Amino acid sequence: MADPMRIRAALAGDETTVRVLMSHPMETGTRKDAAGATIPAHFIKDVEATHNGKSVLKAMFSGSVSQNPFLSFKFKGAAKGDKVTVKWTDNKGASRTDEATIA
Amino acid sequence: MKATRRDAIKTTGAFATLVSLGIITQAQANAAVTHDSFAVKSVEDALKAIGGQAASSDQVSVVSPDIAENGAVVPVGATSKLANTTEIYLIVEKNPTPLSAGFMIPAGTVADVQTRLKMGQSTNVIAIVKADGKLYSATKETKVTLGGCGG
Numbered sequence: 001m002a003d004p005m006r007i008r009a010a011l012a013g014d015e016t017t018v019r020v021l022m023s024h025p026m027e028t029g030t031r032k033d034a035a036g037a038t039i040p041a042h043f044i045k046d047v048e049a050t051h052n053g054k055s056v057l058k059a060m061f062s063g064s065v066s067q068n069p070f071l072s073f074k075f076k077g078a079a080k081g082d083k084v085t086v087k088w089t090d091n092k093g094a095s096r097t098d099e100a101t102i103a
Numbered sequence: 104m105k106a107t108r109r110d111a112i113k114t115t116g117a118f119a120t121l122v123s124l125g126i127i128t129q130a131q132a133n134a135a136v137t138h139d140s141f142a143v144k145s146v147e148d149a150l151k152a153i154g155g156q157a158a159s160s161d162q163v164s165v166v167s168p169d170i171a172e173n174g175a176v177v178p179v180g181a182t183s184k185l186a187n188t189t190e191i192y193l194i195v196e197k198n199p200t201p202l203s204a205g206f207m208i209p210a211g212t213v214a215d216v217q218t219r220l221k222m223g224q225s226t227n228v229i230a231i232v233k234a235d236g237k238l239y240s241a242t243k244e245t246k247v248t249l250g251g252c253g254g
Contacts, residue, residue, distance in 0.1 A: 015213060028221070030199055045138055057216070058207035062141035064198045066176045066219040073206070074213035 007100035009084045016078040016102055018049060018056075020071045020086050028063035044069060046089045051078055078102055136192075141202050146229070149194055149202040157231050157238035160185070165230045165243040171222065174247040179203075180217030181230035183239070188214035190233035197226035222247045 003023035010017050022044060029041025047059040047069075056075040078084070082102045089095040140152035150156060166180035181191050191206040191214060198221070206216045214232070225246040232239045 028199070055209055056212050057209070059216075059218075060136070060138065060141065060205040060207075062200055062203050064195055064200055064203040064221050066221050070178075070217070070219045072180070072217040074215050075211055076213065077211050 002094065002096050005086060005088075005096065005098040007084065007086055007098055009078075009100050009102040011078065011080050011102050014076050015074045016051075016076070016084070017072065017074050018084055018086075018100075020047075020049070022047075022069045022071070022088055022096075024068060024088070024090065026061075026063065026065055026067045026069060030063075042090065042092060044088045044090045047071060047086065048088075049073070049084060049086045051075065051082060051084050056084075136190075136205055141205075142200055143202060144200065146194060146196055146201045149192075150231070152202065153190075153192055153231055154233070154238060157240035160232070160239035160241065163230055163232045163239050163241040165228050165241050166217065167228050167243055167245045169244075170246045170248065172248050174222040174224070174249055176219050177222050177245060177247070178217065179220045179228055179245075180215070181232070181241075182216075183214035183230075183232040183234065185214070185232060185234035185239060188232055188234040191216055192231040193218070193220065194229040194231065195220055195222055195226055196229060197224055198222065 006021040008019045024044050025042055027039050027042040031039045033039050041063055043063045044061045049057045057073045080102055083099050085099040087097040136152055143149050162184040164182050171177040179193055188208055193204045194201045195203050203220050204218055208214050227242050227244050229240055229242045
């Protein structure tokens with residue numbers, strides 16, 4: 001199981017800004033290790049953020065997203081104390097779900 | 104998936120019906136972005152996967168630094184002021200797989216996303232935005248002093 005995500009969700013006016021820091025190696029599959037062997041690709045493919053069961057953002061990543069991916073987005077219609085849930089799935093089928101409370 | 108001839112006929116038939124009814128246009132039918140789209144090797148193929156050529160628009164902007172010191176972590180974002188923006192794609196022109204990230208924006212979510220991308224060398228960053236079913240783009244050049252795709 002990968003390390004937990006760090007999620008910050010802050011309400012300002014009517015917009016909630018969500019910032020997510022995922023913990024993942026994000027290997028492209030083109031890098032080589034010291035012995036010259038190709039390191040297999042291992043990266044997050046899908047990210048979905050939901051608020052009250054409603055999807056607020058879906059993202060598809062490729063290997064060219066940086067290690068420990070950062071994602072920031074804004075959405076409307078949330079209130080303080082609501083929960084935002086973020087789930088990622090990688091190309092090996094592993095996934096992780098974390099949630100944060102809107103402050 | 105086990106694709107029998109019968110299934111193939113069924114699905115293509117259903118798809119053709121949808122197209123002929125005008126429920127989905129031909130362009131949309133071709134523009135189903137899947138994870139395979141992210142493996143394409145050229146900007147042209149990436150555009151094809153998204154759904155064709157995009158018109159340059161000043162309503163779309165790419166947020167990325169002019170000079171990035173470390174190509175492994177370049178903060179890149181895109182914003183769109185166009186109404187009904189539904190999808191945003193980020194393309195790093197000179198990367199081995201240019202199409203880097205795609206975002207599906209449901210109603211209620213602001214068309215303003217940010218992430219961090221790897222860049223092998225100085226390159227143009229292209230943001231493609233889909234609004235009202237049409238494609239718009241914006242380009243910005245980022246100079247990289249240390250590449251992030253080596254090893």
